[in-house]
Amino acid sequence: MARHGMGFFDSKGQYFKTPSEATESDLAALLGRIGDGDSLAPGIAVMLLERRAEVERIFAEHDTMLAHKESADQAAVDLADNVTALPGIDIDPDNQSAG
Secondary structure, eight states: OOOOOOOEEOTTOOEESSHHHHHHHHHHHHHOOOSSSSOSHHHHHHHHHHTHHHHHHHHHHHHHHHHHHHHHHHHHHHHOTTOOOOTTOOBOTTTOOBO
16 A cells, blocks of 8 residues: 655755655765774764754854954954055955955
């Protein structure tokens, strides 16, 4: 007898019984092959999903630090009397290359 069911698919179209399994598959694919022998990526994907709130908090803190760095870099340039920006030249503060 036919039955009705629900399934979840990862970005490759593979079927999974739960949303977590599908998401873990996508995360593992994103990570690629890690380690010698059997890949560590599937286990890392499970850990990332289980600790999602902590991972998101770390990325939010990272974004905040980047914003503070950019404003500090700009403040240093603004305070330096001997630094003048050349017209039409942008300096990338991360690698100091002209572009």
